[in-house]
Amino acid sequence: MEDMDEIVREFLVESYENLDQLDQDLVALEGAPDSRELLSSVFRTIHTIKGTSGFLAFGLLERVAHAGENLLVELRDGRRSMDQPTADVLLLMVDTIRLILGTIEASGAEGDVAVDPVIEKIHAVLEGRTADAAAAPVAEDVEPSVVEPVDLPVVQAPAAVVTEVAAAPAAVASSRKVGARKAASAATPAPATKAAAPTKAVRAPRATKAAGARAASSAQAVAVAVEAAPVHRPAVPAPSGVVPAQQPAPAAESVPVAPPTAPPVAPTAPPAAPPVAQAAVPAAAPKTAAAEPGAEGPGLRTAAETSIRVDVELLDALMRQVGELVLARNQISRLADGNVDLDLVRSAQRLSLIASELQEGVMKTRMQPIDHVWSKMPRIVRDLAAVCGRQVRLEMVGKETELDRTLLEAVKDPLTHLVRNAVDHGIEAAEVREAAGKVPTGLLTLRAYHAGGQVVVEVTDDGKGIDPERVGAKAVEKGLRTADQVTGMSPQELLQMLFLPGFSTAEAVTNVSGRGVGMDVVRTKIEAIGGTVEVESVVSRGTTWRLRIPLTLAIMPALTVESAGELYAIPQVSLLELVALDGQKAGGAIEYINSAPVYRLRGALLPLVSLRDVLEYGGERDADTPTVIAVLQADTQRFGLVVDRVLNTEEIVVKPLSARLKAIGTYAGATLLGDGRVSLILDVQAIARRTLSGESLEADWEQSAAKAARAADAEQVLVAGIGGGRRVAIPLSAVTRLERLKHEVIEHVGGREVVQYRGAIVPLVRLERLLGGYTEAASEELLVVVYTRGTRSVAIVVEEIVDIVEDDFAQHSQIDDHGLVGSTVLKERVTELLDVRQAVMAADPSFFDDVDTHGTSDLSQLHVFAGASA
Amino acid sequence: MSRQFATFTLDGARYGVDVLRVQEALRAHTRTPVPLAPKGIAGLVNLRGQVVMTIDLRSRLGLAPLPGDAEPMMVVVQVDGEPISLLVDEIGDVTDVEEGQFETPPDTLPTALREVILGAYKLDRGLLLALDVDRATAA
Incomplete structure (x- = not known):
């Protein structure tokens, strides 16, 4: 009984993984209906599920899978091409299978999941084009009884495999041939050969190929299962560690030319078909790639031989213990510090090194590519797009980006939520897009990459964007903020309010989103794992949601x-x-x-x-x-x-x-x-x-009010020395950053000095030259005041930064000179007030071109972007 | 039916905890105080790499704090699968008790004490108060 449960559990795990793959493949197949690789992959998965469910006596499951397989056979044999109704009904089948699996998982039995409607639908689709109607009935006939003579060799072969595994847990390779009766006898030698030579799985295909060639004359070889025994735990019987079935080249070729009677033959194989466990090799061997016959085969096997399934709890325990080890290592290191015993010191160093490597290694074992979560997205997007009447193309960049599995689990829901949101609210309907001059198909991009010890995951759509004004209005309407508060907010601050609890901009509650559980939930979940969420949006251009997640929690x-x-x-x-x-x-x-x-x-x-x-x-x-x-x-x-x-x-x-x-x-x-x-x-x-x-938020508002009031009669200025004892004051509003630049980075464009700064060419202004000061001996480094406006920047070279002080306009004197707007006394020194506009224009005459109507007043309105990176 | 109790003293009185709940008994470690924590939580200790919360039983039972120079002992008990350390004055021996010796606490006990005491075992050597570990460690 215990063994049985184990088998069922393995079956469930594998089937779930296979179904996820199936979702992806089916959606991909819709986009590339002619892809033989994808079709084979889909076919194999369903076939395996059907086979195993028959073996485990899950009748409902078998019936559903069988019906789906009939449809797939037609697709595979080119008698039908993939279209929307076919995809729909196949996806429906996948959902039903998932439902049944869920019931099995919960209760151990299939329960009473209604499978007839699905089977009915599949048949409806099948009969919609009944050119090959003969094939289906035949399959129908074959299905109930597996004890057809055709199956004889099939049944024997797996039996041999099981025995082999039990007897010698070395690598056992088994190949299974399914064919017409004549071919069957020809194929029988193949399994035997392989069972007798349990040395290397790699040898299997060659043997199979030979056998396949022999069999090819009148039948086709449908699947070859290559088994690598060391992969799975000994307790688990044969089905567990089976590597994805692979069709050798001859077999694949023979499929299309198979006689009309062939299709029903394939379905009969299942009782013996070992479940396909492509998931044992998570990302290394995606099934689609593996489906390429022949060429990909060996690579796949290698991956399977070198990877094993490990209980997650064991990994967690390992991680904890390594954490302890690191701490113990820290203590030993300190004890060894200053110790005269050379041996102790040396051992401590060695321990330290090993512990670090071990820690890294164990952490790596817990890392999984984000594709694990993303793989569900194509299906979600497809279904949603259909429901919402959108055309959406999903692009995924950085699938291989890895993060800790606990975190992966935690970002699943928030990410799904963001994707749903993007399709439902972000991307517009095709006609709206066209009216706005965009391509009718919206683009949804998922991007993941490592940055600064974190994993960044972005969900970007090129939809209508989020209007900050509307967000503000909504916040006021919902009583989350007062109108006064909203008026003072920058667009970015307005967007941030999307994360407030109880905020949802959806005009109407739809089936998909807008039910009040919104971005605040996303934020809460992401923060729970130490991450952050940001949003950027340009109206009518699109929105980017950015999740920053730590690499690991531990x-x-x-x-x-x-x-x-x-x-x-x-x-x-x-x-x-x-x-x-x-x-x-x-x-x-x-x-x-x-x-x-x-x-x-x-x-x-x-x-x-x-x-x-x-x-x-x-x-x-x-x-x-x-x-x-x-x-x-x-x-x-x-x-x-x-x-x-x-x-x-x-x-x-x-x-x-x-x-x-x-x-x-x-x-x-x-x-x-x-x-x-x-x-x-x-x-x-x-x-x-x-x-x-609460009240301190109010205090914030008062602060900004106070700040605004103060700004009216006093402005903060940066006081900088420019050589020769002269000091100039630069309004802080014209200071975006202070930077030190090496002398060597100065390059020339014509007669102008420029530097490369943050990916742009930035002209340099030498104040001492502009204002007619001395040029002192060039120092190693240049101190520059960077003033950025929009996409343009200038770098104003000064000699030293003295201080930031408040400039009282009352003290201003009109005594000025070229390049200055006056002078004043700051810190008991006469300080010249720099005419920033003129200084900037000296370097980049067109700097203010696009705002000439605003003139210099634009300067004072600029926010100071305090450099956040210290 | 006989049970075994790990005993310890607090302010001169003997208390006991079912021996099956006790993980270990050891000298007090340096504690890291936890500001804002509920009263009675004496801080966190590093128990061989595990961060363990410490309960000051004296404070929990409404007793006066231990005089400054006295060093308390720790009894580490299992509560909901997690170890929690209890600060006690001194650790005693493991004592066999019979159910027949048990009696519920008298009504005259101070409330703070009654809440966390299951009852008393009348032993030859005096009373042994059975500590309700779950309630004593609940914040």
Whole structure:
């Protein structure tokens, strides 16, 4: 009984995998109806399911698969071509099979899934073109009884295989021939040969080929199963580890020329057909590629021989243990540090190296290509597109991008949601697209790649995009934000509101999406695994949803900080930069708006949260303890977390917290530091939500109001030295970034100096030349102020950056000169006010061309893009 | 029917936990405090690479904290498959108790104590209070 269950379980696992592949193949087949490879692959899968279900006495399943197979036989034999109704009914069949499998999984029996309607539909499609009607009835006749004389050799062969596996768990290769009665006897020697030579599976095809050639005269060889015994656990009987059935070249060729009586023969094989386990080789050998007869065969086998199925729990356990090992290694390393015992030191180093490699290796075993999740998308997109009346082409880039299997599981739903959304709301109906001058078929792109220790997954559509104004209006309408708040928001901020709970822009609730569970769920799920979601959208051009997911959950880089004598870890993904304030400056640098502390980070106000306050330590910190502001990114906003000290960045192994502590909501987990101490990992998102929501959000608004008010009479300026003791003030609104450039990077275009900067050619302005200063001995590095407007940038060369100060217009004097708009006194020094417009024009005369109507006023309206990457 | 209890003392009184629930008993490790945690949670310890939550039983039972210089001991028990460490004053021996010796706690016990005590075993050497591990470790 136990054995039986094992067989059924294996069957379920394999069938599920096969069905996923089937979904993909069928959808692909619709696009390429003539693809023989795809057809063979589909046919084989159904055939296998049918065969095994017959073997395991799942009658309903067998009937459905059988009906589908009849249809597929016609397709395969070229008597029918793949069209929409055929695809529909085949997909319906797949769904039904899945349903039955689900029932089997739940109850161990097939239950009473209604299969007749599906079979009826398949027949309807079949009879829609009954040119070969004769074939179907024959198949029908054959199906109920498998004890036809035709099957004799078939039944014998697998029996031999099973015995062989049991007797000698070496590589056993078995080939099965199905043919007309005459051919059968000719084919019989083939299995025998192979069973007798259980040395290398690789040898199988050759033998098969020979046999196939012999058999080809009057029949066709349908499937050859190559079995690699070491692949599966010994307890599992023959069906488990069977490699995808492969048709040798002669067999494949013989299929089309098969006599009309041949098709029904194939269906009779199933009882003996070992299940196809192409999934044992997840990505390495996609079935479509493998379906190419002959050429791909050996490669496939190799993959199967070198990969095994491993229980996921075992991998998880391994991962945990490696985590422990890494920690123990850290401790040993520290003990060995400063030890005079050379042997100990050497052993410790070696241990350290091995542990690192082991860790890497184990982590790799848990990695799976994102294709595992994506493979379901073609089917989803196809069905959805049909329901919504869209034409959608799905492109997938970076299928092979790998991430931890736990994470893969976690991104499945959010990703599906985004894809559904894109088809339903993003991509317009064909006529709307045409009216807008786009191609009628919408393009949905899934892209995955590694970037900065994270996996980025993008869902991009070229649909109508999201109108920020509408998002704003909707937010007001739903009472999520007030009209005043919305007015002040940038388009990006408006889009971010899509992630608010209770937000859905769908005009009408459809079958597909718009039921109120929206992007907030996506965000919650992604954040739960330490990832982030962003959205970019251009109206009428399309939308990109970008998920950033950590490579693995178990080990991640984190910043260790100290607050009130205790150490805490901050996940590196949330960290933007660190700002250190020394003791005396700290008092003045932190300002208060309505008791809410803020810090001016490059001119923009950064709300501050003290870790001491968050953790409710109580008590005031000493005024002159040094302070560090960790600038963190949470959801939509950034904030500064005030800590006492920053220690270092290290790879930490995340340990789960007891449920009682998780409920606190401030900690994402715990970890062990190098010295064996336990340290809590801060949940940045949760802290932000706790401390920045509600009234503090209001405070944010007040802050921006205060900022706007201040900007009216004072502007922040960057004071820079330009040599010869002269100082100029550049409005901060004209400073996008400060950069240091090596001298060598300067190139020339005509008489102008240019540099390559972020993929663009950027002209250089030398202030000292423009303003008639001295040119001092060229230093190693150039300090430049980059001013970016739209896609264009200029780099203004200065000698040194002195400070950022507030410029009081009242002090301005009209004393000026070429290139200046006046002068003033800043920090008790006369400072020239740079005419940025003129300086920029000196380098790029057409810089302001497209905004000439706005003139210089455009400058002051520019936002300062504070450089986020520290 | 006889059961075995792992015993320990708290503020002079003897307490016991079914020996099958006890994973180990050892000297207290350095604890990392968990700010914002419910009262009674004494922090986290590193138990051979595993992060284990520690409950201060004195605080849980409404007793005065251990004097500053005294070093508590840890009894690590299994709760819902996860180990939780209990801070106790001293660890005693494993004692056999009979069901017949059991009696529910008297009504005069302070509430904090009554909540986490299953009852008392009247032993020859005095009373042994049976600790309700699940309730004592629930936050």
